[in-house]
Amino acid sequence: MSEQENPPILITIAVIGGTGKEGSGLSRRWASSGYRVIIGSRDAAHAKQQAQMLNTELGAEYVLGMDNLSAAREANLIVLSVPYSAHKVTLDTLHGVLQGKILVDVTVPLVPPQIRTVTIPKGKAAGLEAQAILGPNVRVVSAFQHISASHLKDDDEHVASDVLVCGDDTDAKTQVIQLAQAAGMRGLDAGPLANAVAIESMGPVLLYLNMRYKSKGAGIVITGIDQT
Amino acid sequence: MSEQENPPILITIAVIGGTGKEGSGLSRRWASSGYRVIIGSRDAAHAKQQAQMLNTELGAEYVLGMDNLSAAREANLIVLSVPYSAHKVTLDTLHGVLQGKILVDVTVPLVPPQIRTVTIPKGKAAGLEAQAILGPNVRVVSAFQHISASHLKDDDEHVASDVLVCGDDTDAKTQVIQLAQAAGMRGLDAGPLANAVAIESMGPVLLYLNMRYKSKGAGIVITGIDQT
Numbered sequence: 001m002s003e004q005e006n007p008p009i010l011i012t013i014a015v016i017g018g019t020g021k022e023g024s025g026l027s028r029r030w031a032s033s034g035y036r037v038i039i040g041s042r043d044a045a046h047a048k049q050q051a052q053m054l055n056t057e058l059g060a061e062y063v064l065g066m067d068n069l070s071a072a073r074e075a076n077l078i079v080l081s082v083p084y085s086a087h088k089v090t091l092d093t094l095h096g097v098l099q100g101k102i103l104v105d106v107t108v109p110l111v112p113p114q115i116r117t118v119t120i121p122k123g124k125a126a127g128l129e130a131q132a133i134l135g136p137n138v139r140v141v142s143a144f145q146h147i148s149a150s151h152l153k154d155d156d157e158h159v160a161s162d163v164l165v166c167g168d169d170t171d172a173k174t175q176v177i178q179l180a181q182a183a184g185m186r187g188l189d190a191g192p193l194a195n196a197v198a199i200e201s202m203g204p205v206l207l208y209l210n211m212r213y214k215s216k217g218a219g220i221v222i223t224g225i226d227q228t
Numbered sequence: 229m230s231e232q233e234n235p236p237i238l239i240t241i242a243v244i245g246g247t248g249k250e251g252s253g254l255s256r257r258w259a260s261s262g263y264r265v266i267i268g269s270r271d272a273a274h275a276k277q278q279a280q281m282l283n284t285e286l287g288a289e290y291v292l293g294m295d296n297l298s299a300a301r302e303a304n305l306i307v308l309s310v311p312y313s314a315h316k317v318t319l320d321t322l323h324g325v326l327q328g329k330i331l332v333d334v335t336v337p338l339v340p341p342q343i344r345t346v347t348i349p350k351g352k353a354a355g356l357e358a359q360a361i362l363g364p365n366v367r368v369v370s371a372f373q374h375i376s377a378s379h380l381k382d383d384d385e386h387v388a389s390d391v392l393v394c395g396d397d398t399d400a401k402t403q404v405i406q407l408a409q410a411a412g413m414r415g416l417d418a419g420p421l422a423n424a425v426a427i428e429s430m431g432p433v434l435l436y437l438n439m440r441y442k443s444k445g446a447g448i449v450i451t452g453i454d455q456t
Contacts, residue, residue: 151452
């Protein structure tokens with residue numbers, strides 16, 4: 001992977017489940033903003049293939065592909081973008097290599113087929129479950145649940161959706177707010193990790209609104225605050 | 229109370245807890261849109277006083293004040309705007325007179341002093357608890373939790389916040405969406421009553437955002453859908 005001219009910050013981001021639409025869209029935006037990005041997948045070959053596709057689109061070798069464990073090992077900030085059914089098993093696998101790092105949990109605890117109805121998971125929120133699984137040495141931040149992959153395809157598209165960022169560590173939240181900005185969105189500090197309950201459960205509501213009003217990209221914007 | 233020239237619909241709305249800022253602001257907007265509005269309070273004299281104040285502002289005798297039980301008895305649609313600590317006891321009191329009617333639950337289950345952190349109540353959401361208390365003959369709709377009272381003071385102010393409306397009865401949701409429009413806001417069908425978990429739990433998040441970004445009126449607008 002070639003060095004970029006002006007990396008904004010010395011962060012390597014691993015996107016676990018980065019071959020999915022959402023993870024892939026975020027990866028491309030971060031890579032084109034100068035972050036070093038590693039796409040992780042259970043299948044290393046699939047991850048390499050996806051990384052190559054993004055590099056072709058970006059016109060440079062910005063993105064690497066690896067198996068999930070290697071990707072998480074190489075990164076300081078790990079974004080978890082997997083279906084809820086794979087949430088616990090993935091975190092159990094990555095437990096060791098995540099210690100001392102930041103985990104950004106993008107997971108919405110959808111329970112198919114009722115994906116448009118809020119279901120509260122056992123641990124109240126996927127983000128809280130991640131913190132419980134990983135222990136206190138991992139700084140878990142909950143964010144990016146409301147960003148429709150359909151908006152991330154075009155790098156120039158302004159995404160009319162805020163990124164609500166919850167977590168118990170202020171520095172980690174600040175880094176994730178910067179990641180949101182790097183991906184073309186406004187990041188807002190939305191409180192402690194306990195507030196992930198609200199952020200995650202708005203996921204099914206947006207899916208319902210998409211169905212109800214025949215849309216693909218319903219998003220949330222916070223009004224009434226003076227923050228860009 | 230004088231008849232209005234063009235009542236938009238033959239609905240009498242009772243606002244239980246209507247002497248509070250939120251209930252009072254909604255009452256004034258509905259009254260000035262032509263709805264018959266009754267302000268309810270535990271203290272009938274207080275309710276009458278508040279109704280008189282609104283009538284003076286509105287320049288006509290649009291609003292009545294009564295004790296909560298009488299207000300709910302007179303109305304076909306009852307809006308519950310009380311602190312969560314008074315939620316159950318108020319519903320127990322009104323149980324009989326609410327049968328066959330629509331209850332619009334505005335309650336956010338805040339647990340002071342941690343009002344900026346999401347707390348999930350025993351029944352998952354105040355709206356779901358209301359439905360469980362009242363039984364199947366009351367159509368419970370959850371709405372209006374995100375409307376800052378500060379925006380309702382001025383009748384002409386456009387409120388930059390959508391009203392997300394959850395409920396299990398489509399006709400009742402439609403009526404509440406019309407109420408939102410009558411009060412100057414966009415009402416959106418946000419799914420079944422189970423989705424009240426998301427809608428209510430965004431309440432503490434908005435309070436957190438207000439504190440964090442020194443605002444008084446953070447609100448939520450849904451983007452990406454074509455619906456006015």
